[in-house]
Amino acid sequence: MPFDDCACHVFAITGYLNDENALLAHNAYAQLSGTLKKPGNEDARCENVKTLVELVRKAAGAVATKEPCIVYGGFRGRDSLGPEHMWVEWQGAIFDTMPNHPLRTAPANGSSRAQPPCENSKFDKVGFYRTFLTTAQLNNLKEQKTEKPVW
Numbered sequence: 001m002p003f004d005d006c007a008c009h010v011f012a013i014t015g016y017l018n019d020e021n022a023l024l025a026h027n028a029y030a031q032l033s034g035t036l037k038k039p040g041n042e043d044a045r046c047e048n049v050k051t052l053v054e055l056v057r058k059a060a061g062a063v064a065t066k067e068p069c070i071v072y073g074g075f076r077g078r079d080s081l082g083p084e085h086m087w088v089e090w091q092g093a094i095f096d097t098m099p100n101h102p103l104r105t106a107p108a109n110g111s112s113r114a115q116p117p118c119e120n121s122k123f124d125k126v127g128f129y130r131t132f133l134t135t136a137q138l139n140n141l142k143e144q145k146t147e148k149p150v151w
Contacts, residue, residue: 003140008098008118012071012086013053014062015136021060028059033082039075045083045127049073052082053129062134069133072113074123083127087116090133095141103140 006016007026014025032055039045053071057064069090073083087096089108096116097103104117115122133141 003097004102005099006097008096009052009056009083009086011095011097011103011137011140012073012088013056014060015134015138015140017136021136025056025060025062028056029082032056036081038079038081039125039127042125042127045073045075045125046129047127048082049086049127050129053131057134062136064132065135065138067133067138069131069137071129071131072116073127074114074116074119075125075127076123085116085119085123087118088133088137089113090141 003016006022009029010016010022010025013029014021016022029052032052036048036051037044039048049071052073067090069088072087072089074085076084087094092108094106094108094112094116095103096118098118101118106112106117114126
């Protein structure tokens with residue numbers, strides 16, 4: 001599986017290292033998402049994003065760098081425990097992907113923080129977690145060609 005097959009949550013939480021690690025991160029995310037509390041407000045959404053980031057990184061053996069970032073999760077449904085989509089902010093830009101898409105980027109602002117480049121519409125509910133990039137994420141950001149959104 002090349003980077004272009006990487007799920008948004010794998011890139012946003014651990015970064016794409018290789019197929020085996022991506023599957024490990026994806027499976028941990030899928031298992032943990034079902035155990036989260038229903039996020040009724042922004043604090044709860046942020047707590048769910050934080051929990052996913054910390055536990056998936058631990059399960060996948062992700063190594064943190066000293067590069068600060070923000071991991072976002074967009075929620076749509078009232079009953080969604082985990083985010084429907086996830087993306088990263090780093091050095092004033094939003095970075096986003098989903099399967100069969102390249103890494104996309106847009107300047108970080110109020111609009112792109114609620115509607116990352118791979119999404120066609122804004123998320124009404126967003127949770128975020130201030131953390132540090134992993135080594136795989138930093139490598140992905142340096143190695144991948146980024147595409148600016150069409151909108």
